[in-house]
Amino acid sequence: MTTLTATPHPGEYLMFESDHERAHDQVTVAISQTLVAGQVIGKVTVGTPTVTASAVSGTGNGVLTLAGTPYVANCQPGIYKIVFIEPITNLGTFAVFDPFGVLVEKGFVGTAFSNQIAFTIADGATDFLAGDNFTITVTPGGTWGQVKALDTTATDGAALAAGILFSPVTTGGSATARGVITARACTVDGNKLTWPSGISAGNKATAIAQLAALGIIVRT
Numbered sequence: 001m002t003t004l005t006a007t008p009h010p011g012e013y014l015m016f017e018s019d020h021e022r023a024h025d026q027v028t029v030a031i032s033q034t035l036v037a038g039q040v041i042g043k044v045t046v047g048t049p050t051v052t053a054s055a056v057s058g059t060g061n062g063v064l065t066l067a068g069t070p071y072v073a074n075c076q077p078g079i080y081k082i083v084f085i086e087p088i089t090n091l092g093t094f095a096v097f098d099p100f101g102v103l104v105e106k107g108f109v110g111t112a113f114s115n116q117i118a119f120t121i122a123d124g125a126t127d128f129l130a131g132d133n134f135t136i137t138v139t140p141g142g143t144w145g146q147v148k149a150l151d152t153t154a155t156d157g158a159a160l161a162a163g164i165l166f167s168p169v170t171t172g173g174s175a176t177a178r179g180v181i182t183a184r185a186c187t188v189d190g191n192k193l194t195w196p197s198g199i200s201a202g203n204k205a206t207a208i209a210q211l212a213a214l215g216i217i218v219r220t
Contacts, residue, residue, distance in 0.1 A: 008037040010167035013193055015219060017186035021102045025076060025183045028176050029169045030146040039165040039194045040150045040207060041181060042158030047142030049077065053119065058132025060084070060092075060124055062109065067118035071138060074162070074183055074214075075116045077145050080104075080136040082121070084128045092128045094121065099138075146176060150196055152203045161207040164188060164216065183214060190220035 017023040029035065030044065051070040056062065064082070078099025085106075086093035096104040098116065107113040109128070112120045117136055140146075143156070147165075151158050163181035171177045182188070195204060208218045 007168070008192065008194070010037045011182075013038040013164060013188045014182065015187045015189050017182070019185065023182055023185045024166060024180050025074065025098070025102075025163070026100050027163075027179050027181050028077070028140075028146045029171050029179045030143060030148040031171050031176055032173050033148050033169065033171045035149055035165050035169050035179070036194050037165060037167050038192050040161050040196075040211075041147045041163055041165055042150045042154060042160055043074075043162035044143045044146045044148065045157030047140070047144035049075070049141050049144050050139040051117070052137050052139075054135045054137075056128075056132055056134055058084070058129060059126060060087075060128030060132045061126045062122050062124035062128060064119055064121045064134045064136075066136070067112070067114065067120070070118050070136075072114055072116060072118050075138060075145070076100075077138050077140045080117055080138070082107075082134040082136065084130055084132045087127060087129050087132075089127055090123050092123075094128075147179070147181065150207060152196060152199060152207070161210040161214075163214065164193065164211075182216065185215045187217045187219055190218040193218070 053064050081097045082094050084094045092109045105115045109121050109123050148158050163183040166180040169179040
């Protein structure tokens, strides 16, 4: 009798997510990867991205200053947009959108922002108005920011669990591909995740804790 094995369906590991756009990120999958839906992935941190900020576009003349290390966990290549939504005299609230237009978080003039990107906006002589905006461009360095199958022996950053692949992606030996990962704010079925072959119980527990730190709760 023939045995049929079903491949994992896109997103079938999801039990709950707070918001689809917030929970997922678009990513670049590294070369030489054969990944299935539900694959636990790591993110390459070798290499240094170049991060640059524009001057303000609008009425206000405050200044955006990048932090000493302007990229933090889950930073994505591309152009971030910082838009003022609630102007206040000598203050103001802004919204930060990732390169795919997804809201990252709100921030405030004079308070350091650190979520994917890190910076501070100082008040100027002329207050910001709603719609005033900055852009921050993140340009990859080498393979920085690419994802691959979790490998607990890797030395390029992929030893740390960084999310779960939403749908299958296969890359060749010379070309990357785009993919989508579940990156935060959800609960997943641990029985429907794909782990590295032969992963030890201890390493799996460590990876589950790393996912939990990102807001991905694994239930078994």
